[in-house]
Amino acid sequence: MPSNAPSRPAVSRQRLPLRFAHVVIVGKYHAPGSRKAVDEIAHFLQDEGCVVSLEEQTALNTGLTNFPALSVAAIGAQCDLALVVGGDGTMLGIGRQLARHGVPLVGINQGRLGFITDIAFEDYRDSLRAILHGNFEEDSRALMAASVWRDGRCVFEATALNDVVVNRGGVASMIELRVEVDGHFVANQRADGLIIASSTGSTAYALSAGGPLLHPGIGGWVMVPIAPHTLSNRPVVLPYTCEIAVEIVSGRDASANFDMQSLTSLLHGDRIVVRKSEHALRLLHPSGWSYFDTLRKKLHWNEGG
Known part of the structure; x- marks a missing residue:
């Protein structure tokens, strides 16, 4: 017997709008495993709907050719966000160059301390997804x-x-x-x-x-x-x-x-x-980030008894 109940409309699975549409990756390209990390994150960003490029030295030294390679000037003109995969030294090097262009930076830590590259590699998916959609803390550094x-x-x-x-x-x-x-x-x-x-x-x-x-x-x-x-x-x-x-x-x-x-x-x-x-450096952190959380973790406060 046919049902008189109205049919349900198809559920739309529309993506949330991106705050940062074009993202460039800057890698610590001489570190072991960096090529794999950069490639993995690049494909994650593409799956999230981002246009992805690589900083030219990162592209050259990792040998990744399936993404456009951009100079610092081109990054400043074209990109909404720079994603630094490495340690604080990598962030310092590119941060000084990009500050004049006003491009914000996010750091994924593959170094040792990571005071300004503060997202652990194993946590990058959830943290980045939130940041890409505008959920972050901004921090200006002189x-x-x-x-x-x-x-x-x-x-x-x-x-x-x-x-x-x-x-x-x-x-x-x-x-x-x-x-x-x-x-x-x-x-x-x-x-x-x-x-x-x-x-x-x-x-x-x-x-x-x-x-x-x-x-x-x-x-x-x-x-x-x-x-x-x-x-x-x-x-x-x-x-x-x-x-x-x-x-x-x-x-x-x-x-x-x-x-x-x-x-x-x-x-x-x-x-x-x-x-x-x-010029000042624009750093983006995951929502809820605290400077004191960073100090406590990196300086090993509250450890021991």
Whole structure:
């Protein structure tokens, strides 16, 4: 006997709209297993409806040819989101370059610590799916614009996300540095060196040298001496609106490095000037992310009894 009940309409399985439609992957391409990880994540993104590209060096070194390869400039012009698969060093390298383009970055950790690449690889599917659809926390990180001046001329420029470090060479002797803040003399310091770190870099070399942890919500730098001759020479927290100048007074083979990736040799009288960059890094984290959760996990707080 035929039923008079109306037939049910077909259920539509329409995708939710994507917040980030075009995603580029930047990989730690020299690490074991990175090719497989990048390829797996790329296909996951495609299944979620994203257009997927690879950063050109990632594509070249992984040998993955089934996705378009983009330069940094092309990423800035075309992509909505950069997905960094690696460690904090990978994030630092690409983050400095993409900050000027305003492209947000998400980090999937395949390194050791992962303070800014904070999504564990085994959790990437749920975390990424939520972020792609707009469920995330955004975190802005200040960058440093650094320059080296010699005889009134700028001879070197670099951008740093973590820190600017002035230190002695391989000889077993201290260097003497004259430090100024906003043109005001602070002190002549004899030490193995001096670290000027951002809040992001406060968990790196500055922490090892006895500096404080600086919450990323604080707009400041931390200035940390390395093995100072005068033990009362302590770390100082400064607003990032100030300009810091460090002059090489004496010592052999002094050098400056910027995020431990750019290096230049220094002469007596050279001045290293650090100020806030006009660009900032946009980091995206899973919803509910907390800076203190990161510290507790990475620094192994609350362990032991």
